[in-house]
Amino acid sequence: MTAIEVRGLRKSYGQVEAVRGIDLFVAAGEVFALLGPNGAGKTTTIEVLEGFRRRDAGDVSVLGFDPARQAGPMRERIGIVLQSTGISPYLTVRETVAMFAGYYPHPRDVDEVVRLVGLDEQQDRRIGKLSGGQRRRVDLAVALAGDPELLFLDEPTTGFDPSARRQAWELVRSLAGLGKTVVLTTHYMDEAQALADRVAVISGGRIVAHGTPATLGARDAATSSVHFSLPDGAELPDRFGGRRTSGRYELETSEPTRLLHELTTWALSADIELAALEVIRPSLEDVYLALTGEAEAA
Amino acid sequence: MSGIGLTMRQVRYENRAFWRNPAAAFFTFVFPLLFMVIFNVVFAAGSADAGRFFTPAIIVFAVVTATYTNLSMTVTVARDEGILKRLRGTPLPAASYLVARMIHAALVALLLVVIVAAFGAIAYDVPIPWDALPAMLVTLVVAAAAFCALGLALTIAIPNADAAPAIVNATILPLFFVSNVFIPIDNAPQWLDALSSIFPVRHFADAMLRIYDAARVGSAFSALDLGVIGLWGVIGLILALRFFSWEPRR
Secondary structure (H helix, E strand, O other), rough: EEEEEEEEEEEEEEEEEEEEEEEEEEEOOOOOOOOOOOOHHHHHHEEEEEEEOOOEEEEEEEEEEEEOOOHHHHHHOOEEEOOOOOOOOEEEEEHHHHHHHOOOOOOOOOOHHHHOOOOHEEEEEOOHOOOHHHHHHHHHHHHOOOEEEEEEEEEEEEEOOOHHHHHHHHHHHHHHHHOEEEEEEOOHHHHHHOOEEEEEEEEEEEEEEEEEOOOOOHHOOOOOEEEEEOOOOOOHHHHOOOOOOOOOOEEEEHHHHHHHHHHHHHHHHHHOOOOOEEEEEEOOOHHHHHOOOOOOOH | OOHHHHHHHHHHHHHHHHOOOOHHHHHHHHHHHHHHHHHHHHHHHHHHHHHHHHHHHHHHHHHHHHHHHHHHHHHHHHHHHOHHHHHHHHOOOOHHHHHHHHHHHHHHHHHHHHHHHHHHHHHOOOOOOOHHHHHHHHHHHHHHHHHHHHHHHHHOOOOOOHHHHHHHHHHHHHHHHHOOOOOOOOOOOOOHHHHHHOOOHHHHHHHHHHHHHHOOOOOOOOHHHHHHHHHHHHHHHHHHHHHHHOOOOO
């Protein structure tokens, strides 16, 4: 089942080309992350999908609807959490969720929604009296009020402290557990890694890589390095090659299994302990920075 | 739920939110009475003539303020804060929301009319024109609807919430001065009289003065005044439908 299909999406603002030909595919029930730095075209892309912006070119299908022409029926089945969070401060949490639930043909039970986002204790408090993190939960509750099949989260944790981020992540995971399709944008690599089944990295209005967090940017095939130290007096045979910096050896390899086997076989036969042995694979962050061309800046 | 059902439901939520901000609600209702007392003191120190002029005049002021001024400012703030954009992302029809805002503003305006008319009757001995009640109700409803539509249309010209008070006041305060609201226009030059007759505030004021005029000859309805007010309302509605923005302009 396909939730979203995008082909050749383009969008310009005046002379600025924000999105320059994007293809996307999101399957029903998966958590999909659009990862990229600020200004990469994430929000423009997601707002075209939500029906807030008209595209210049390309084909877009969201739950089978064209957001540019069928936004009305489409919005009965999606939930949206925007970056900006305007909401009346004078209504209580429960009143607000009930108000939004009333806009939808098949809403979710109000009490259940309030419980789901963990605001049951604050449900009779006015929105204006909530903390920033609690208000972000209200955003999510409002997006869930209509029991959507598909949920858009635009930078759901930007500006959160670490514990609030962890809580938000738990929430997103629980949504995925309800069988919802979730499309989120983020500029945090760890967020994409923690939450998404699949990630597309967007930079300069183009998708520069996509895949699961583990395989992204062909991390599987990328070079790993093996680091260790040798006791005083011991010499590493020349056949291993590698670099030595301040008593520590670094060997680059695309076959870490083979290298480790050869290395440990030599060490055991020579009765040498390889102190602080570790295999280091490039982190998603390294891959991301390389892909988005910010490696120098970092 | 039907469009009408959704609209009336939204009116109830708007109303609930309105009364939860007591300071704003209090001054909405006290402001016109304050003006009424000041004008009565400044002009002719409580003479019966002043009371008879300023009771209908302040009704006009109260209705325009509660609809045009209030709606253009609060809708601009809601637009800037992203409240409108969030609603746009739901299946709530745009018209349901906007009509709900208009109905709520009109209800506040009608409550104000009751208060001002009662205050005029009690404090200044200006009898409530019960004989002209149908004309009064029709005039108030047409004017409230027209000034709501114009208020929504004005948001098109307001770039952001910070600019809203300046722009709204610049469009409406001069009209209050030249339209038989703050000052009787009897002694004004003819060109000013003609100029103010282009705008709806003047016709609303003339219609209300006629309704309050115990010595009037003929019907309390003034077709020309209602026509001009209605025409402005339709223009406002067309502009609002065509150019209304749900997203911040910045």
